Amino acid sequence: MPKIVNHDQRRELLAEAAWRVIRREGLEGVSVRRVAEEAGMSLGSLRHYFVTQSELLAFSMQMVSDRVNQRIMKLAFNGNPRHDIEIVIRELMPLDEERRAEAEVWLAFSVRAQVDAALKELSQEVHGSLYDGFRKMIDMLVKMKLTPEDIDAEQETKRLHALVDGLVVHCVLNPERLDSDEIWRIVMYHLDRIIVNR
Amino acid sequence: MPKIVNHDQRRELLAEAAWRVIRREGLEGVSVRRVAEEAGMSLGSLRHYFVTQSELLAFSMQMVSDRVNQRIMKLAFNGNPRHDIEIVIRELMPLDEERRAEAEVWLAFSVRAQVDAALKELSQEVHGSLYDGFRKMIDMLVKMKLTPEDIDAEQETKRLHALVDGLVVHCVLNPERLDSDEIWRIVMYHLDRIIVNR
DNA sequence: TGTTTTTTAATACACATGTATTATTAAGAA
DNA sequence: TTCTTAATAATACATGTGTATTAAAAAACA
Numbered sequence: 269m270p271k272i273v274n275h276d277q278r279r280e281l282l283a284e285a286a287w288r289v290i291r292r293e294g295l296e297g298v299s300v301r302r303v304a305e306e307a308g309m310s311l312g313s314l315r316h317y318f319v320t321q322s323e324l325l326a327f328s329m330q331m332v333s334d335r336v337n338q339r340i341m342k343l344a345f346n347g348n349p350r351h352d353i354e355i356v357i358r359e360l361m362p363l364d365e366e367r368r369a370e371a372e373v374w375l376a377f378s379v380r381a382q383v384d385a386a387l388k389e390l391s392q393e394v395h396g397s398l399y400d401g402f403r404k405m406i407d408m409l410v411k412m413k414l415t416p417e418d419i420d421a422e423q424e425t426k427r428l429h430a431l432v433d434g435l436v437v438h439c440v441l442n443p444e445r446l447d448s449d450e451i452w453r454i455v456m457y458h459l460d461r462i463i464v465n466r
Numbered sequence: 467m468p469k470i471v472n473h474d475q476r477r478e479l480l481a482e483a484a485w486r487v488i489r490r491e492g493l494e495g496v497s498v499r500r501v502a503e504e505a506g507m508s509l510g511s512l513r514h515y516f517v518t519q520s521e522l523l524a525f526s527m528q529m530v531s532d533r534v535n536q537r538i539m540k541l542a543f544n545g546n547p548r549h550d551i552e553i554v555i556r557e558l559m560p561l562d563e564e565r566r567a568e569a570e571v572w573l574a575f576s577v578r579a580q581v582d583a584a585l586k587e588l589s590q591e592v593h594g595s596l597y598d599g600f601r602k603m604i605d606m607l608v609k610m611k612l613t614p615e616d617i618d619a620e621q622e623t624k625r626l627h628a629l630v631d632g633l634v635v636h637c638v639l640n641p642e643r644l645d646s647d648e649i650w651r652i653v654m655y656h657l658d659r660i661i662v663n664r
Numbered sequence: 665t666g667t668t669t670t671t672t673a674a675t676a677c678a679c680a681t682g683t684a685t686t687a688t689t690a691a692g693a694a
Numbered sequence: 695t696t697c698t699t700a701a702t703a704a705t706a707c708a709t710g711t712g713t714a715t716t717a718a719a720a721a722a723c724a
Contacts, residue, residue: 296493299682300682301681311683312702313702316701430632431632432632434632437631445594453621454625457625498713507672514671
């Protein structure tokens with residue numbers, strides 16, 4: 269029987285190499301040769317795991333979403349709305365190096381998804397999932413009467429969603445002007461204003 | 467004497483062609499050949515106006531910023547804070563086709579500026595100018611005592627800035643889920659909450 | 665009309681790219 | 695150890711790219 273290597277693990281290793289190239293040189297710098305070199309592998313080897321460049325890119329994008337989802341599923345929710353909301357949002361923002369890498373790579377893929385049909389579906393799906401997640405947070409707050417009386421759940425959801433993503437984009441594109449501590453403080457500031465203490 | 471053409475006008479025509487290519491195929495689709503073809507011009511002609519591709523890209527990015535600034539400078543401010551804030555923000559969001567084109571192109575350039583030193587400066591400069599603009603709006607509101615007492619001007623500025631840009635990004639990347647009417651409604655919703663009527 | 669100068673067009677070249685093909689290597693079971 | 699098969703490496707090819715060079719065309723003034 270043949271030499272056995274963990275196929276999925278190898279694909280993740282290559283996708284991680286792709287992430288590094290994206291962060292360093294942008295998505296337009298991701299040639300199959302460069303990713304193979306970054307992974308310390310030959311072109312032919314890469315091709316055993318990804319037959320086309322499109323496959324490599326789609327997998328690399330999907331991996332961002334998967335990693336974030338995996339972390340969120342492992343979170344220790346305690347039933348306190350403010351706490352549970354905070355720990356979810358924390359997984360979505362570039363507050364440490366791991367999350368920062370994901371945010372940078374995700375932004376690059378999101379922009380490309382505008383003109384690449386193969387990536388569009390995942391982009392839309394994740395946007396929808398995030399909206400649904402934020403919506404659940406807001407609905408929970410409303411249900412527990414922890415919000416001001418005059419709020420509109422849908423508007424509040426879209427506002428929170430846009431604020432979080434806006435902060436992520438600002439932090440990724442202008443880290444000198446807005447560091448990770450600061451964006452987290454602004455999220456706290458916002459939550460302070462939509463969650464009332466009764 | 468030679469044939470006379472308006473040099474600057476020609477450069478804008480080429481930059482507009484570049485915008486169209488960016489919107490259709492992404493920034494990675496912008497080769498000098500494709501832009502020349504899109505402008506109905508030969509490669510050699512393009513080269514008379516932009517010696518390198520970098521020049522073309524830098525000019526095309528700068529033109530986004532210039533166009534928005536020009537519109538803002540022509541606005542009819544009337545001294546009513548809410549009105550004046552609204553008409554400025556309206557120029558920054560993809561509420562019609564012209565502004566939508568600018569938003570899409572600007573986002574593409576912003577992401578590339580992360581890995582392209584020639585574009586980084588403008589990206590940062592515009593981010594700073596926007597922050598300063600939003601800061602002036604908030605300061606004006608505070609000065610006129612139109613805000614709740616417990617607000618923090620810096621935090622409110624960053625919140626508004628991130629919210630606006632977050633909505634722009636959402637509308638550009640997911641127009642099916644969030645159209646221009648909706649993002650404007652959310653801006654209004656936010657302003658309703660930071661501007662009190664006394 | 666003829667002259668001058670800019671604009672335009674055409675071609676060339678070196679290089680990077682995605683993909684395909686072929687030979688070589690390595691690992692595990694008989 | 696030997697054999698089988700997957701994994702790896704090397705090479706090839708057509709295409710698109712940025713840039714440079716050279717020839718042709720067009721326009722305005724004398």
